[in-house]
Structure formats: structure tokens, C-alpha cells
Amino acid sequence: MRVGSDNIVQKLTLSQAVETRDALAKSIYAGLFEWLVEQINKSLAVGKRLTGRSISILDIYGFESFDRNSFEQFCINYANERLQQHFNRHLFKLEQEEYIQDGIDWAKVDFDDNQDCLHLFEKKPLGLLSLLNEESTFPNGTDYTFANKLKQHLNSNPCFKGEREKAFTVSHFAGEVTYDTTGFLEKNRDLLHLDSIQLLSSCSCHLPKAFASNMLNQSEKPVVGPLHKAGGADSQKLSVATKFKGQLFQLMQRLESTTPHFIRCIKPNNFQSPGSYEQGLVLQQLRCCGVLEVVRISRSGYPTRMPHQKFAKRYGFLLLENAASQDSLSVSVAILHQFNILPEMxxxxxxxxxxxxxxxxxxxxxxxxxxxxxxRVQSCFRGHQARRHFKELHRGIATLQSFVRGDKTRKEYAVLLQRHRAAVIIQKQIKGMNAKKTFKNIRDASIVIQSVRKIQKWPRLPDAMVRSI
Known part of the structure; x- marks a missing residue:
């Protein structure tokens, strides 16, 4: 135990040792749970960093009512009471307030409000949580004295009813639940001694050391609230109920800053058997959750709504007459009249x-x-434009190709003509040379023959022979 700045060693009884062991186990479990949530959120934060948006899912069981209801059911049902009010506010209050603020002719639908039950839990200084924390601070406080204190201060509350011995009944939104206060104070204190934190710090495993470090860091924060029991660690100055209430209010602030969507899961039977549907059980759950009132508002209300500007912008082009100069309200009314939408709709x-x-x-x-x-009209017109443009382009390409091919053919013809002329000239020269050579050979032969005749003085040949020669 820490008393002031001194540490005092005190032996515990068997029951106290068991409670200390259980407190250590619960602290390890809580640390592991928070560590897992942190790791999951880190892995899912990539999309939020990229888009700036996120989706949060709150999955919680509904109101609990067993044969024996203890501190755990007390906290769970308190949380459900607060969530039920959030549900009522969004689906009942805000829905109907919007009709009234916009001047809609609307007959208000009544529903059960659970604000009185929340006052029973949260009112200071005479509320269930305040009285529980107050009794937990007394060294001699017991579950029996706590139950008597509740009956003494809260019997006038319509949502509270004292029972025999250590029990009391709360009228929740879903119905009455009877709680047994046995173990309430000890569970609310949830005392964890400093030597338990030191034990975690001495572990060789990484996670227990991290859990112990977090507990010590929490002990350095300023204390918010009066609950403190001598002998406990600094991190345990706040009771479980106070911590639970603080976390619940943080959750409600988070829910209020988002756009909520509600999914109600209905249990068809108590035997977890497929294909079995108990009408009475389902109807009871629908009544407890306020679903019947939601259906009634949806059927009698106007679930689809749209601002005048958005409606005129979305459907204004459907008007047969030009309404460009009219205001959005006039355009909206004209659209409704043109399409013969009944006034009651x-x-x-x-x-x-x-x-x-x-x-x-x-x-x-x-x-x-x-x-x-x-x-369809735009596609046909664009197709016509594309085909006309294609034909013009095709004619231009054909004309350009004809000019290019003509110029190319003329150039090829000029080259061919030049080669033909060169070939003719060459042939002419060769034929002339051949003719000259033949003539020269004949002439030389004639001269030789004539010269031989003169030398040998041959008789004169007949003219016919000379001509043949």
C-alpha cells in the first residue's frame, strides 16, 4: 500500500488475494484489448489518410435481463439506455422537428422518452452512479449499505423500485430489470496494487511491460473525480463506473459528429434454432427497441425530401415551358402540377x-x-457529324493522294523519257558506226578488187558482171 510517500506491506486474506489476482487478470485483459484495437486501427487508417473519410461500426448487444443481474448488466444496460436515447433523438425527435421547422402540416407521433431513466443513472449528487461511487469510497461500505442508501434516496423516482435485501429494480426503456448489489462495490473499485504493476514490469515478455508502462503513465495524469481508496495504485483513483461513464460520453460525442445508420438485429427464438420463429418474442423486441414507432413515422411521414434548388435543377428540364427566369420554388411547384402528383403525396x-x-x-x-x-439524339447527331467529317477527310485525302501520285508519275515519266532518249541516241550512234563500218568494208573490198584487175590487166568484164560485183 502507498500511504502518502511511504509504502507499507500488508498481508492479505485469501479472499483479498483472490480479488487482487482477478484485478490483475482484468488489467492484463483490458491492456491486451486496447492493444489489439490500436493495431487494428493502425492497419485500417491507410484509407482514411488517403481519402480523409472513415466508417466506424459500433456493435453492441441490447438490454440484458437475466435471473441474476449484477454490476456487468448494470453497466451494459446503462450504455444501452444512452444509445437508445441517441436512436430516439435521430429517428423521432429530429425527424419530427424537421417537419415542424419547415412548416409541414404534421400530426406529432408520441413515443416513450427514456430521459427520466438516464437522470436516475447520471443525476448528481443523488443518482445511481454518484451513490455507487460515494459508497465505494467508504472503507466500511458494503453492498448492503449501498442497497439501503439507494432505497433511502431514490424511492421517489418513478424509474426506481427498492426490493428486498440487496436488490433494486430499474424501469429501463426495454422493461424492468432487477439488480443484485452483491459485489457491486468491489467490482466498482477494481483495486490494483502497485506491486501488481511492478510484477508486470518485471516480465520478460514485451506486452506485459507495455501494459505496466501505460498504467504508470496514467498515474501521472491529474485526478478527475473524488474516488480514491488508500492502498490502490494512482491509476485506479477513478472507479470503474466513472471510467465507463467517461468512455460512454466520448462514444456519444463521436456518434453525434457522424451520420448514423441503425441496424436492429432481431432474435427469432431463444433456442438458437434455424427455421423457428416466435412471434411473441419478436414483437417484444420490436416494442423494446422502438422499431414500431419508427415504422409508424415512416408510413405516415415523408421519408424522401429534397431542397427546392436541387429539385428544380434536377427536374427543371422536364418542363414543357421555359422556366429559366423563375425561382426554384415556382419551378418545383410547376413540375409537380405538370406530372399530376396528388397533393396528399x-x-x-x-x-x-x-x-x-x-x-x-x-x-x-x-x-x-x-x-x-x-x-440517343445526341449519339445520332454526333454519328452524323463524325461520318460527314470522315467523308470530307476522305475526299481531301484522295485529292491529296492524286496530286502526289500525279507528281510522282510525271517525275518517273521524265526519268523514263530521258533514259529513252539516251537509248535512242546510243542506238543511233551504234547503227551509224555499224553502217559506216559495213560501207568501209565494201568500199575497201571494191578498191582491192579494182586494184587487182588493173595490175593483172584482165580483159574487160561484161557490164552485168561488173554490176554484180
């Missing part, structure tokens, strides 16, 4: 149009058909 608000289920589908189908026809 919509309402015109100050800033939005409100439609009943299925009404916007008529406009959307017409818009899609019109856009499809426009796209």
Missing part, C-alpha cells in the same frame, strides 16, 4: 419538398427516359 416546405414513399420514382423514371432519349 407531397408537401411544400420553406426550404424543401417532402414526398411520401414512391412518389419521387415517377419523376426519376421520366427523367431517366428523357435523358436516354436525349442521349
Amino acid at each position: 407531397y408537401q411544400v416546405g420553406y426550404t424543401k419538398l417532402f414526398f411520401r414513399t414512391g412518389q419521387i420514382g415517377i419523376l426519376e423514371d421520366t427523367r431517366n427516359r428523357t435523358l436516354h432519349g436525349i442521349l
Whole structure:
């Protein structure tokens, strides 16, 4: 135990040692759980860093009511009570407030509000959590004295009812739940001694050391709240209920900053058997979760809504007359009249149009058909333009090719003509040379023959022979 700046060693009884062991086990489990969540969030943070957006999923079991309900069911049902109010606020209050603020003729749908039950838990100084923390600080406080204190201060609350011995009943949104206060104070204190943290620090494994370091770091933070029991570690100055409430409020702040979507899971039977449907059980769950009121609001309300500017921009081109100079509200009303939408199927608000289920589908189908026809006309016109441009391009290419081919043919013909002329000249020269050579040979032969005749003085040959020669 730490008393001031001194440490005092005290022997524990068997029950105290068991409680200390259990507290150490729960601390290790809590540290491991937080470590796993941190690792998972790090691996999933890549997409958020790239897009700046994220999706958070809260999966929690509904209200619990067993034959014996203890501190665990007390915390779980408190959390469900707070989440149920968040559900009611978004699906009942905000939904109907939007109708009223926009000037819609609307008959308000009543629903059960659980604010009184939340006051029972959270009211200071006389609330369940405050009285639990107060009794946990008393060294001589017991579960029995805690139960008597609740009956003394809270019997006037309509959501609270004291029971015999150490029990009390709370009227939750889902129904009445009876709690047995046995073990409430000890579980709320959840005392972890400093030597347990030192034990974790001395481990050779990395994770227990990290858990011990986190506990010591928490002990250096300033204390928020009065709950502190001598002998506990500094990190245990806050009770479990106080920590749970703080974490729950952080969760609610996170939920309020997001766009919520609710999925209600209904258990069909208590035997976990497929194909078995218990109508009474399902109806009870629908009533407890407020689903019946949500269905009633959806059926009588206007689930589809759209601002005037967006509606006019989306469907304004469907008007038969030009409405470019009109304001968005006039355009919206003209569209509704043109398509003969019944007045009871919509309402015109100050800033939005409100439609009943299925009404916007008529406009959307017409818009899609019109856009499809426009796209068909545009595709035909663009095809015509493309084909005309192609023909013009084809004629230009053919003309250019004819000029190029003509110029190329003329050049080839000029080269061929030049070669032909050169060949003719060469042939002429060769033929002339051959003719001259033949003539020279005949002439030389004639001269030789004539010269031989003169020398040998041959008789004169007849003229016919001379001509033949």
C-alpha cells in the first residue's frame, strides 16, 4: 500500500488475494484489448489518410435481463439506455422537428422518452452512479449499505423500485430489470496494487511491460473525480463506473459528429434454432427497441425530401415551358402540377419538398427516359457529324493522294523519257558506226578488187558482171 510517500506491506486474506489476482487478470485483459484495437486501427487508417473519410461500426448487444443481474448488466444496460436515447433523438425527435421547422402540416407521433431513466443513472449528487461511487469510497461500505442508501434516496423516482435485501429494480426503456448489489462495490473499485504493476514490469515478455508502462503513465495524469481508496495504485483513483461513464460520453460525442445508420438485429427464438420463429418474442423486441414507432413515422411521414434548388435543377428540364427566369420554388411547384402528383403525396416546405414513399420514382423514371432519349439524339447527331467529317477527310485525302501520285508519275515519266532518249541516241550512234563500218568494208573490198584487175590487166568484164560485183 502507498500511504502518502511511504509504502507499507500488508498481508492479505485469501479472499483479498483472490480479488487482487482477478484485478490483475482484468488489467492484463483490458491492456491486451486496447492493444489489439490500436493495431487494428493502425492497419485500417491507410484509407482514411488517403481519402480523409472513415466508417466506424459500433456493435453492441441490447438490454440484458437475466435471473441474476449484477454490476456487468448494470453497466451494459446503462450504455444501452444512452444509445437508445441517441436512436430516439435521430429517428423521432429530429425527424419530427424537421417537419415542424419547415412548416409541414404534421400530426406529432408520441413515443416513450427514456430521459427520466438516464437522470436516475447520471443525476448528481443523488443518482445511481454518484451513490455507487460515494459508497465505494467508504472503507466500511458494503453492498448492503449501498442497497439501503439507494432505497433511502431514490424511492421517489418513478424509474426506481427498492426490493428486498440487496436488490433494486430499474424501469429501463426495454422493461424492468432487477439488480443484485452483491459485489457491486468491489467490482466498482477494481483495486490494483502497485506491486501488481511492478510484477508486470518485471516480465520478460514485451506486452506485459507495455501494459505496466501505460498504467504508470496514467498515474501521472491529474485526478478527475473524488474516488480514491488508500492502498490502490494512482491509476485506479477513478472507479470503474466513472471510467465507463467517461468512455460512454466520448462514444456519444463521436456518434453525434457522424451520420448514423441503425441496424436492429432481431432474435427469432431463444433456442438458437434455424427455421423457428416466435412471434411473441419478436414483437417484444420490436416494442423494446422502438422499431414500431419508427415504422409508424415512416408510413405516415415523408421519408424522401429534397431542397427546392436541387429539385428544380434536377427536374427543371422536364418542363414543357421555359422556366429559366423563375425561382426554384415556382419551378418545383410547376413540375409537380405538370406530372399530376396528388397533393396528399407531397408537401411544400420553406426550404424543401417532402414526398411520401414512391412518389419521387415517377419523376426519376421520366427523367431517366428523357435523358436516354436525349442521349440517343445526341449519339445520332454526333454519328452524323463524325461520318460527314470522315467523308470530307476522305475526299481531301484522295485529292491529296492524286496530286502526289500525279507528281510522282510525271517525275518517273521524265526519268523514263530521258533514259529513252539516251537509248535512242546510243542506238543511233551504234547503227551509224555499224553502217559506216559495213560501207568501209565494201568500199575497201571494191578498191582491192579494182586494184587487182588493173595490175593483172584482165580483159574487160561484161557490164552485168561488173554490176554484180
